[in-house]
Each structure stands twice: as structure tokens, then as C-alpha cells.
Amino acid sequence: MMKIVTRNLITYATLLLAYTLLFRFGLSSLLTAEKWIWVKVIAVIYGAMIFVTAWMTGRRDGKENFLFDAGFRWNLTTGIVWGLVSEGWFLLGLHSNYESIRMIHIPLLIWSGFLVLHFSLFLILKRRTIGGVHKTDIFE
Amino acid sequence: MTTNDTFHEDLLGAWEETYKKGQLTLWIFLSLKEGPKYVTQLQESIALFSKGTIRAEEQSLYRTLRKFYHLKMVDFSSGKGHKGPDRKYYHLTPLGQSLLQSFVERNILLFFEEPLKDLLLS
Incomplete structure (x- = not known):
């Protein structure tokens, strides 16, 4: 039985959690200190690190588990981790005065839309799979 | 070796490289048709049957067998290893056997029929 939550996905979620906590801390600190350029710099670094990881x-994961999901699990995990950390950051009052909760909710709303689109794409591409494995990956 | 020989060998190598892609399944299935095998035996059997033209990496075989197991084409039972822990002995399931038979009938046996047989041997 193939697993949906794999070791690689857990590794990704853990690293993403660490990156996001660091990013949130850096963002709020730099906004409070009004260091605008550095805000952009850490945002770019944060995005690049997520992409590479x-x-x-x-x-x-593709090599080890051959489960075809069109990258949807990674996208969903990114949304969940980013959303939970960001919401928690605000709930705990750790944000700066320059941040509002709308800056979290609007991206989450847009992200949810992309997740729906991504899942639809996955359902379309799933027709090219047999037992969850892409037809071109079964026989080597 | 002359330039023409090198050219011939280069082309043959390129053709064989393309030809061998996708063949691992057939060699795995044929080896398992002979009898249940653990991965190292399977590797040796493939090399022997193909006269060394097909060499499968152990990791690649494990990955492929896990996939085939998931798709119910192969199954395994545990058996004694020589000195170490128990080994997984893989065998073809009825689905695997039927797939191999259909594949061979459609794609291999035609080479044993006229006029292809004559053309290949001439």
C-alpha cells in the first residue's frame, strides 16, 4: 500500500516549518525596525529556500515512491504550514504594527483557489494512471 | 578499428540503448516465470538470460518490484537467506502470468513466424 504522507513529505514539512518560523520572526522584526529593503531580501530568500527544498x-519522493499526485501534496503542505504558522503568529500577538491579518487571509484565499485548480489538474492527469502510478512510469 | 567500424559501433550502441529501454519488465517477468527469486538471483538470472546485454541495478530492481507488487503483478514470500536474514522471494501472480503471456503473444511470437523468421535469420 503506497503512503500519501511519506518520509520526504515529512522532511519537507519540517524544514518548511523551520523556514516559516524564521521568516515570520525576521519579517516582524525588520518591519518593526523599518528596514524595508531587508524585508524584500528575506522574502526572496524565503521563497527561494522553499522552492529548492x-x-x-x-x-x-518521485524516485522512491512513484505515487503520482502532480505535486499536489507539496502544494497543499506549503499552504497548510504557511497558513498555520502565520495565523498562529498573529494569534500570539508576535506580529509588527505594519502587519494586518488581512495580509494573511488574502494570500490564503488566493492560495485556496490555486489549490482547487491544482487538484482539478491532478484529477484530469489521474486518468493517465493505473493504480495511482503514471502509465509511463509502470514499465521500465 | 577504422573510422567506419567506429561509426558502425556508435550507431549500434545508440540503437541498442534505445532498444533496451522498456525491456527490463520483460526480463524480470521471464526470470520470474522460471521460478521465484530474490533480488540478487533475479539480477544474475537477467544477466545470464540476456547474455550480459541487460544489467539491472539492485536499487532499480527493488523499485520496480515494489511497483509491480503494488499493481498486483508480482507477490513475494519470505524464505531463508544463505547466512543473513530472511529474503523476499518474488513470483508472478496470475495477473503477471497472464500479462506476460498476452505481451509475448502480441509482441514476441511474431518474430518466430514467416516471413519475419526468415528475414531475421537470412
């Missing part, structure tokens, strides 16, 4: 863990 997702690419590496996703690639390894």
Missing part, C-alpha cells in the same frame, strides 16, 4: 524532496 520542495524541488529536492519532491524529486527524491
